Structures are given as C-alpha cells and as structure tokens.
Amino acid sequence: MPNPTHRAERVSAPEGSVAFEADVLVIGGGPAGTWAAVSAAERGARVVLADKGFCGTSGATAAAGTGVWYVDPDPTLREAAMANREKMGGYLQDRRWMARVLDSTYQHSNRLADWGYPYPVDDRGTSQRNSLQGPEYMRLMRKRTKQAGVTILDHTPALELLVDDDGAVAGASGVRRQKQDRWTVRAKAVVIATGGCAFLSKTLGSNVLTGDGYLMAAEVGAEFTSMEFSNPYAISPAFGSVTKTLFYGWASFTYDDGSVVPGAASKGGRSAIARALLEGPVYARLDKADDDVRHHMRVSQPNFFLPFDRTGIDPFKDRFPVTLRLEGTVRGTGGLRIVDDSCATSVPGLYAAGDAATRELICGGFTGGGSHNAAWAMSSGAWAGQGAADYAAQVGPAARRKLSSAGAVAFRSRQRRAFAPAALARAVQAEVFPYELNYFREASRLQGALRRLDAAWRDVSEADAADRSEIVRAREAAAMLATARWMYRSALARQESRGMHRRDDFPDQDSRQRHYVTTGGLDEIWTSARPHAEAGYAEAAE
Numbered sequence: 001m002p003n004p005t006h007r008a009e010r011v012s013a014p015e016g017s018v019a020f021e022a023d024v025l026v027i028g029g030g031p032a033g034t035w036a037a038v039s040a041a042e043r044g045a046r047v048v049l050a051d052k053g054f055c056g057t058s059g060a061t062a063a064a065g066t067g068v069w070y071v072d073p074d075p076t077l078r079e080a081a082m083a084n085r086e087k088m089g090g091y092l093q094d095r096r097w098m099a100r101v102l103d104s105t106y107q108h109s110n111r112l113a114d115w116g117y118p119y120p121v122d123d124r125g126t127s128q129r130n131s132l133q134g135p136e137y138m139r140l141m142r143k144r145t146k147q148a149g150v151t152i153l154d155h156t157p158a159l160e161l162l163v164d165d166d167g168a169v170a171g172a173s174g175v176r177r178q179k180q181d182r183w184t185v186r187a188k189a190v191v192i193a194t195g196g197c198a199f200l201s202k203t204l205g206s207n208v209l210t211g212d213g214y215l216m217a218a219e220v221g222a223e224f225t226s227m228e229f230s231n232p233y234a235i236s237p238a239f240g241s242v243t244k245t246l247f248y249g250w251a252s253f254t255y256d257d258g259s260v261v262p263g264a265a266s267k268g269g270r271s272a273i274a275r276a277l278l279e280g281p282v283y284a285r286l287d288k289a290d291d292d293v294r295h296h297m298r299v300s301q302p303n304f305f306l307p308f309d310r311t312g313i314d315p316f317k318d319r320f321p322v323t324l325r326l327e328g329t330v331r332g333t334g335g336l337r338i339v340d341d342s343c344a345t346s347v348p349g350l351y352a353a354g355d356a357a358t359r360e361l362i363c364g365g366f367t368g369g370g371s372h373n374a375a376w377a378m379s380s381g382a383w384a385g386q387g388a389a390d391y392a393a394q395v396g397p398a399a400r401r402k403l404s405s406a407g408a409v410a411f412r413s414r415q416r417r418a419f420a421p422a423a424l425a426r427a428v429q430a431e432v433f434p435y436e437l438n439y440f441r442e443a444s445r446l447q448g449a450l451r452r453l454d455a456a457w458r459d460v461s462e463a464d465a466a467d468r469s470e471i472v473r474a475r476e477a478a479a480m481l482a483t484a485r486w487m488y489r490s491a492l493a494r495q496e497s498r499g500m501h502r503r504d505d506f507p508d509q510d511s512r513q514r515h516y517v518t519t520g521g522l523d524e525i526w527t528s529a530r531p532h533a534e535a536g537y538a539e540a541a542e
Contacts, residue, residue, distance in 0.1 A: 064301065
C-alpha cells in the first residue's frame with residue numbers, strides 16, 4: 001500500500017478559496033470514483049477525490065444493495081454470461097471488453113473479500129460474491145481510499161474543469177458547501193466519476209446524479225456515445241422512491257377496477273404498464289411470492305419495504321399504486337466515450353469511469369441494471385485511475401502550467417435576464433419524464449421536444465451569471481438540459497428500435513444500423529455513426 005502520509009499538497013489560491021495540487025483528481029466518490037482513487041494511489045500518484053456529497057454515503061449504490069456481474073473463470077460460464085445479454089442489448093456489446101470486465105470484476109470482488117467485506121456464504125460454505133450491500137460496500141471503500149493516502153474533499157461539488165494552453169485537462173474547481181467558499185485542484189489528470197443523469201426524478205440515491213460531469217466534459221470538447229439508450233423507467237410505489245424492479249417479478253398488475261393489465265410485467269412488460277399509466281392509475285401486489293421468497297426479500301433489500309411499513313401497507317396482500325420513474329443514464333448505457341483500454345476520453349488528461357462513462361461495450365443498447373453497472377464501476381474505475389496516474393507521470397509539474405477555466409453556462413456576467421435554476425429543471429423534466437416523449441419515441445414528438453430544449457439552451461446561454469447561492473443548482477439544471485439534448489438528437493439519428501430505444505415510427509431492428517451513435521457539442525449538437533468493432537461500417541455524418 002502507498003504511504004498514507006503521501007497526500008496532496010495545498011498550494012496558493014485566490015482570496016476566499018482553498019487550492020490543492022495533485023497528480024490525479026477524481027471527481028465523484030461512489031464505487032467508480034473510489035476504485036479510481038485507490039488504483040491511482042497504488043500507482044504512486046498523489047490523489048485528491050472531490051465528492052458532491054459525503055464519500056461513502058452519496059449516490060445510487062450507497063443507498064441500496066446491488067447485484068454484481070461476478071462469474072467464476074470457467075470458459076463455459078463466461079461464454080454463457082456474455083451470450084446471455086447480446087440479443088437484449090441489440091448486439092452492440094464488444095466481447096473483448098466483456099471478457100476484460102469479467103476478469104477485472106472477479107479480481108476486485110476477491111480483493112473486497114480480502115479487505116474484509118462480509119460476503120454471505122451458502123449451505124456449502126461457498127462465499128457468494130455476486131451481490132453487495134451498498135452501505136457496507138461504500139463504507140469499506142471510503143476506508144480503503146483514506147488508507148491509500150487519498151485526500152478526500154467531502155461536500156465539494158465540482159463546477160468546472162481547468163485546461164492548459166494546449167487544451168489538456170489540468171484540474172477543476174468548485175464550491176465547499178460547509179465553508180461557503182471555493183476550491184481549486186491543479187492536477188495532471190482528471191477522472192470524471194460523477195455518475196449519470198436521473199433528472200431529479202426522485203429515485204433513491206439518484207437525486208445527486210444530474211449529469212454534472214457530462215457538462216464539464218462537454219465544455220472541454222469531450223464526446224458522448226449511445227445517449228439514445230437513456231430511457232429506462234423503473235417501477236416504484238407512487239408514494240416512494242425505491243426502484244428495485246426485481247421484486248416486481250412476483251407482482252400482479254391491475255387497473256383501478258381490479259382487472260388485470262394485459263402483458264404487464266417487470267421484465268418484458270414495462271411498456272404495457274407505461275401505456276396503462278397514460279390512461280389512469282395502475283396497482284401492484286406482490287402476491288406471487290411465497291413465504292420463503294418474502295423472507296429473502298426482507299433480508300436482501302430492507303429499504304424496499306420502508307415506504308410500505310410507514311404507510312401500513314402489506315405489499316404481499318394489499319394493492320398499492322405504482323409509477324415508472326425515469327432513471328436516465330444512471331441505468332441507461334450512454335455516457336462519455338472512452339477511446340482506449342485506460343478509459344481515456346477524447347480529451348487529453350481526462351478519463352471517465354462508472355455511469356459517467358458509456359456502458360455500451362458490455363451492455364450494448366440495454367440497461368445493465370445493477371449487476372453489469374456495478375461490475376463496470378469496479379473495472380472502469382480501476383482502469384481510469386491507473387491510466388490517469390500513468391498519464392500524470394509523463395506530464396511536467398502542474399504548478400508550471402498556465403491554466404484557464406472551461407466553465408461557461410451560469411458563470412458569465414451578461415447583465416441580462418436572471419438565471420432561474422428551478423424553473424429550468426422543471427422545464428427539462430417536462431420534456432424527458434412523459435412516456436409518450438421518451439419511452440415511446442417518434443420523430444415529430446422528438447423534434448418538438450428538441451425545439452423547446454434548444455430554445456431553453458439559447459436562453460440559458462444568454463442569461464446572466466447565476467447567483468452565488470444558486471450556482472450548484474444552476475449547473476445541475478444546465479447539465480440536465482444538455483443531457484436531454486444529446487439523448488434526443490441521438491434518438492433521432494437511430495432510425496430503428498434496438499435495445500431500450502423504441503421508435504413508434506421505426507418499430508423494427510435494422511441490421512444495417514449495428515453501429516454506435518456518437519454525439520457532442522453544446523450550442524450546436526452534432527451526431528455521427530461510429531462502426532461497431534465487429535461490423536465493417538464506415539463512419540458517416542448524420
């Protein structure tokens with residue numbers, strides 16, 4: 001292990017702020033961020049980790065349990081694990097990357113056991129390493145991150161990246177909420193591990209995930225990919241925020257009058273629930289679970305039952321109203337495009353990991369749920385941390401680089417209309433929440449939404465700088481707006497139905513479109529088709 005005293009050094013900073021110098025800055029303190037920080041430190045790098053919340057408790061994983069794509073290194077088992085997902089993902093996965101992630105997840109899950117994670121054992125005494133309890137997992141990861149000598153900055157949302165004269169990323173700055181001042185980290189490389197964007201949809205643990213890293217990366221020219229695969233909706237009690245859809249595999253779904261909703265199911269039948277919700281309320285009851293299953297549900301996911309216990313509802317016996325909550329790119333597969341095995345982005349000095357990066361390489365066009373996403377967080381976090389540390393070792397002293405701020409939206413004083421973050425967030429939600437816009441897609445509806453979203457972007461771009469007390473919310477709302485525009489431009493470019501991307505006007509999968517859709521830009525959004533690794537398509541502008 002690295003020397004715990006080998007920490008980042010504080011350097012001079014403008015009045016009213018605090019500054020640090022490091023080799024690697026990791027933005028985000030969830031699974032991907034902590035694995036990146038530990039891995040970079042183990043490479044000998046000085047590392048700072050900045051978390052929007054409290055590292056170890058914020059984010060989607062810390063709030064609940066998750067499956068893990070952990071498969072024993074048996075060739076038959078590995079082959080089955082990869083093949084099992086390919087049709088569902090529209091055959092956009094990359095077998096080489098799937099194998100890499102399976103190898104890496106196996107290794108890192110075993111490291112967790114060595115570090116003391118309390119994996120359960122079965123009746124034969126075999127450790128079961130295909131799931132993790134979020135609170136215990138993230139508590140351990142925070143501990144290991146500190147032991148690795150990483151400087152952790154809690155409650156310090158990042159607002160913008162810093163770049164040098166050559167356009168390479170060289171740090172970031174943000175706010176310290178508890179001190180009510182600013183922070184700056186000059187670093188030789190940066191890892192974006194800020195999670196995806198769930199559009200403040202009130203899904204448990206995801207209301208800190210607003211696409212902040214996307215916006216910062218886009219401002220330095222980073223590219224995105226598979227953003228059309230960003231419309232997963234999860235089943236939730238209408239009165240709660242827990243979106244553990246697995247349990248609804250034991251549910252019956254009914255209309256208000258008690259009649260069964262035809263085709264409704266947690267897997268393969270969520271669209272039936274969405275169409276029914278367009279007409280009126282839908283109810284569920286977990287009446288297909290026997291006593292043994294009910295017991296295991298309670299043990300494995302106790303927080304699932306909290307809203308029911310508070311309201312006096314027995315979900316196994318009583319009907320309760322359900323809704324579908326958008327999980328966006330948290331459960332989708334879109335994100336920052338990575339260009340090599342180290343999880344580097346298209347911008348020098350910038351790396352991406354976890355839900356902030358695309359999961360297309362292992363999930364294709366369909367959600368990885370908790371299992372594949374958890375495996376990807378471990379693997380991509382470790383690779384990004386190592387890659388950033390190796391890059392930093394080749395860069396000159398950070399203090400000698402002349403840096404400039406890359407942030408634009410909400411920072412520029414224009415003396416024009418005020419920036420209104422809350423109103424902007426609601427306007428974005430009005431375009432991404434409705435099932436008829438985002439779940440069931442069609443060209444004219446997407447184009448109408450984009451006209452409104454593009455107009456909102458023009459307004460935001462011309463607005464005055466956000467008030468200091470609202471700067472974090474302003475950047476969050478702008479990130480949500482940018483994410484929605486990348487999503488819908490990509491959805492228009494893919495004129496077929498593949499994976500979770502459904503087009504009412506193109507209901508079939510088109511074998512000629514077995515490619516990735518890359519996107520980027522802020523004032524003007526662009527898209528292009530990028531060949532799949534196993535398909536011989538030439539790149540063509542959309």
